[in-house]
Amino acid sequence: MNEAEFSIHTPSENVLTLDRAVLLYHGRSGGALATVHEVMTVDGAPVIGAGRAMTAxxxxxLAAALLQRAAHGGFLPETVLYTHGDVLLWWVPPARRHIAFHVGEDHAEAFGGRERGEVVPQPGLVFAASSRTWRVWAVKGNRRPTPQTPLYQGPYFNVDAQCRICQGNVPVPEGTTVEKIAAWNDAFLRSYFTHPNVTGKLVGYRGGSYAFWRDMLDQRFAKFPERVLVDAKTTLGALLGERESA
Known part of the structure; x- marks a missing residue:
């Protein structure tokens, strides 16, 4: 029999001790039965004893205890789109946010300086993070994405054609739990954007990506111009179906 390894993180400094075990039984007709078993320690190892039917x-x-735990760390906010293992996908609604650039000397004059930063309108974003990947896509509109929602190329420097984020020397959070979402957002949105990472179009804009972000920093647009987004030719649902290779 395969043995699964797991760990428990408590919401306080209290130490959890193994006290009882609950076994669930399901019948073919849909019925269910739960039994509660005392757990004894024999030769230093836990042993499940005889059980009795769980009372109302x-x-x-048990439900009250689990709900108390969920209140500390199990609540999933509306922005969470998918979680499985260490894979976490979440949505960032469109908003005005600060963005900062540090471009090469050869683009400084046309860009208005090597280092620039302003609060500008930005599109809705879908992030994916795991131990293997860190990616970002853009989405249109301000509604929470669904599996049918089309995804677009993340229109930012340091993002490649597969929407993978070049980390560079940016420190990223440890772990991909829900409470780390704000830290992951900050790691991306508060970093310096230095250069385009695609060979094709990053945005559909006359003059290209440098001209686009220069005009954004110059406050040319009151809202993010979604017409410039480049179709990634996939949907959120298709992405989730391909998550093992993401």
Whole structure:
């Protein structure tokens, strides 16, 4: 029999001890039964003892304990789109946010300086992070994405044609739990954007990506011009279906 390794993170400094075990039984007709078993320690190892049927009161007590735990770390905000293992996808609604650039000397004059930063309108974004990847796509509109939502190339410097983010020397958070979303957002949005990472179009804009972001920094647009977004030719649902190779 395969053994699964797991760990428990408590929401406080209290130490959890193994006390009882709950076994669930399901019948072919859809019925279910739960039994509660005392856990004894024999020769330093936990052993599950004989069980008894779970009473309604015991079920309520267990539910209350689990809900208390969920209140600390199990709540999923609306921005979370998908979570499985260490893979986390989330949505960042469109908003005015600060963006900063540090471009090469050869682009400085046309860009208005080597270092520039302003608060500008930015599109809705979908981020994916895991131990293997860090990616970002743009989405149109201000509604929470669904599996049918088309994805667009992340219109930022340091993002390649597969929407992978070049980390460079930017420190990223450890772990991809829900409470780290703000830290992942900051790691991307508060970093310096230095150069385009695509061979094709980063944005569909006359003059290219440098001209586009120069005009954004010059406050030419009151709202992010979604017409410039380049179709990534996939949807959120298709992306989730391809998550193993993402």
């Amino acid at each position: 009161q015991a079920a309520r007590e």
